[in-house]
Structure formats: C-alpha cells, structure tokens
Amino acid sequence: MFDWENLRHFLAVGNAGTLSGAARSLRVDHATVSRRLVALEDELQVVLVERLPRACRLTPVGIQVFEQAKAMESTAFAIERHTRATQAPLSGKVTLSAPPVLATHFLATRMADFQTTYPGIQLSVTAEARQVSLSRREADVALRLIRPKESSNVVRRIGRMRFALYASHHYPALHDPSHWTFIAYDEQFADMPQQKWLLNIAGQRPVSCELSDISGHFIAARAGAGVAGLPCFLGDADKQLVRLDESGAPFSRDIWLVTHRDLRRSETVRAVMGYLGEAFQSSPELEPGQR
Known part of the structure; x- marks a missing residue:
C-alpha cells in the first residue's frame, strides 16, 4: 500500500504544474515535494510525472492516477466533515453573502452535501455583488472578490477565480477574431475589474450586448450572442462553449472568506467557514489558497 502523504504531494504537483508551486501550496520545501514524488513512483513502479525545465507534465498514467487521487481527496474531506458533525451536533441559521457567480454556479451545487453534513444548520445564501456590512450583521x-479592509473582520484567501474568453461552438465568427463582438456589463459596472479587462481586449471591436450579471453573459454566450469573459470553472465545464485564444494579459480575481471577529468563535459559523474552505480546497479549477 502506498503512503497517502506521497499521494497528497503528487496531487499538489498535478494542481500546480510545477514542483515549486506544489511546495508553496503545501508549505514545504522543493526537495520534500521531489522526494515524495519519487517515493510514490517507486511504490507504484510507474512514472507519473515528466520533469521539464520549467514545469511538470503528467504522463498518461499520471493523468489517470491524478483523477483517482482527486476523488480520494474529496472523499477524505467528506469523511472529516461528517465525523466532525457527528461528534458535535450543530444547529441554527447562518447567513452567507456571495458574488452571484459563486452563489449560483458553485455554492448551489453543494447545498445538498452541506445539508447532509450539517442537517441542523440552515444556510441562507444571498447572491449579491455589493459589499455587505458584517458589522451591521447584514451577513x-x-x-468577496476584493480583500476587506475593515479591522473588525477575520479574513482568509481561499481561492482564485481565473477568467478567459468563451463563445459558442456555433458562433459565426468563432475563427475570425477580427469580427468578434463582445458581451459586456452595463455602465453601472464600468469600474469592475473584469469589465476593464474585457474591454481592453475588445479594443475597437464592438460590444454586441450588455447584461448586468455574469449568469446572463454565460447564457448569452451559449446562445451565440458574442464573446464573453467568463470564470474558467464555469466556461470550461460547459460543452457548448469553447475557450478562445486571447492576446491580453491573464486575468483572475482572488476569493476571500470573511466573518466578523465577534463571530469567529461561533460553532455554527466556524462549521460553515470550515466547509467552504474545504469546498474550495477540493476544487483545483478555482486555484485553492493555502489552508
């Protein structure tokens, strides 16, 4: 039987794409990651990773092991959550404010699992772009996608949401970038970072339509209305969309988990925050932060 710690280090390499990136995510040194990786390959008697000058590339067998390892890690997290919930029954209502894209396309898909894990906690999720006041108990x-500055908050970065350009497979100008038209936000979101990024890429090319929320952008792009800037976790998962090559700089937004310092000792709040942290940690498409 192989050592789980060796497999955990291999998972980090697969997620990061480099030994140094894996080392940073695990808070260990480069040599430890390399040693663990060699040990796992010796245990399994197979080459999992091709070492390149500036990156690591999974071999065909490595890709298969990586997918199975992700499932094992997800199960391990679930066992931990269920065990904790059994040992300390919790009850009450916890309100959570989240950006619409995360509330609709990430959190909603995990509500059934949360209810199974914490049947006594009622999680009330509000999808809103505005920055709620935790001091006023609005949540x-x-x-949040911007790091809070209030001194009364307890903050942790738990992920990073990468963006890319997407269009429908049936978009008429799919292979002719000079004729792309873009799906953007309306004027009230002119200062939003992803709006500035998208319009900078668009340049002199026209905006075909404006929609006030990213779910609208997603639906419009699937319908062939133009090119949209979407989170990669959303665009890559949809078979009707294709990721487009772009000449602009890569763009991403950090995801911050925050609560008021007076609530950090609340068992129900701690349970919710722990669950969210693990949900993002087990979702490499959102580039998890350090635990």
Missing part, C-alpha cells in the same frame, strides 16, 4: 459570513 454572518461573506465571500
């Missing part, structure tokens, strides 16, 4: 916990 108990919040996910």
Whole structure:
C-alpha cells in the first residue's frame, strides 16, 4: 500500500504544474515535494510525472492516477466533515453573502452535501455583488472578490477565480477574431475589474450586448450572442462553449472568506467557514489558497 502523504504531494504537483508551486501550496520545501514524488513512483513502479525545465507534465498514467487521487481527496474531506458533525451536533441559521457567480454556479451545487453534513444548520445564501456590512450583521459570513479592509473582520484567501474568453461552438465568427463582438456589463459596472479587462481586449471591436450579471453573459454566450469573459470553472465545464485564444494579459480575481471577529468563535459559523474552505480546497479549477 502506498503512503497517502506521497499521494497528497503528487496531487499538489498535478494542481500546480510545477514542483515549486506544489511546495508553496503545501508549505514545504522543493526537495520534500521531489522526494515524495519519487517515493510514490517507486511504490507504484510507474512514472507519473515528466520533469521539464520549467514545469511538470503528467504522463498518461499520471493523468489517470491524478483523477483517482482527486476523488480520494474529496472523499477524505467528506469523511472529516461528517465525523466532525457527528461528534458535535450543530444547529441554527447562518447567513452567507456571495458574488452571484459563486452563489449560483458553485455554492448551489453543494447545498445538498452541506445539508447532509450539517442537517441542523440552515444556510441562507444571498447572491449579491455589493459589499455587505458584517458589522451591521447584514451577513454572518461573506465571500468577496476584493480583500476587506475593515479591522473588525477575520479574513482568509481561499481561492482564485481565473477568467478567459468563451463563445459558442456555433458562433459565426468563432475563427475570425477580427469580427468578434463582445458581451459586456452595463455602465453601472464600468469600474469592475473584469469589465476593464474585457474591454481592453475588445479594443475597437464592438460590444454586441450588455447584461448586468455574469449568469446572463454565460447564457448569452451559449446562445451565440458574442464573446464573453467568463470564470474558467464555469466556461470550461460547459460543452457548448469553447475557450478562445486571447492576446491580453491573464486575468483572475482572488476569493476571500470573511466573518466578523465577534463571530469567529461561533460553532455554527466556524462549521460553515470550515466547509467552504474545504469546498474550495477540493476544487483545483478555482486555484485553492493555502489552508
């Protein structure tokens, strides 16, 4: 039987794409990651990773092991959550404010699992782009795309949401970038970072339509209305969309988990925050932060 710690280090390499990136995510040194990787390959008697000058590339067998390892890690997290919930029954209502894209396309898909894990906690999720006030108890916990500056908050980065350009497979100008038209936000979101990024890429090319929320952008792009800037975790998962090559700089937004310092000792709030942290940690498409 192989050592789980060796497999955990291999997972980090697969997620990061480099030994140094894996070392940073695990808070260990480069040599430890390399040693663990060699040990796993010796245990399994197979080459999992091709070492390149500036990166690591999974071999065909490595890709298969990586997918199985991700499932094992997800199960391990689930066992930990269920065990903790059994040992300390929790009850009550926790309100969570989150950006619409995360509330609709990430959190909603995990509500059934959360209810199974913490049947006594009622999680009330509000999808809103505005920055709620935790001091005024507008929410108990919040996910934010801008790091909060309030001294009364407890903050942790739990992920990074990468963006790319997407269009429908049936978009008429799919292979002719000079004729691309873009799906953007309306004027009230002119200062939003992803709006500036998208319009900078668009340049002199026209905006075909404006929609006030990213779910609208997603639906419009699937319908062939133009090119949209979407989170990669959303665009890559949809078979009707294709990721487009772009000449602009890569763009991403950090995801911050925050609560008021007076609530950090609340068992129900701690349970919700722990669950969210593990949900992002087990979702490499959102580039998890350090635990």
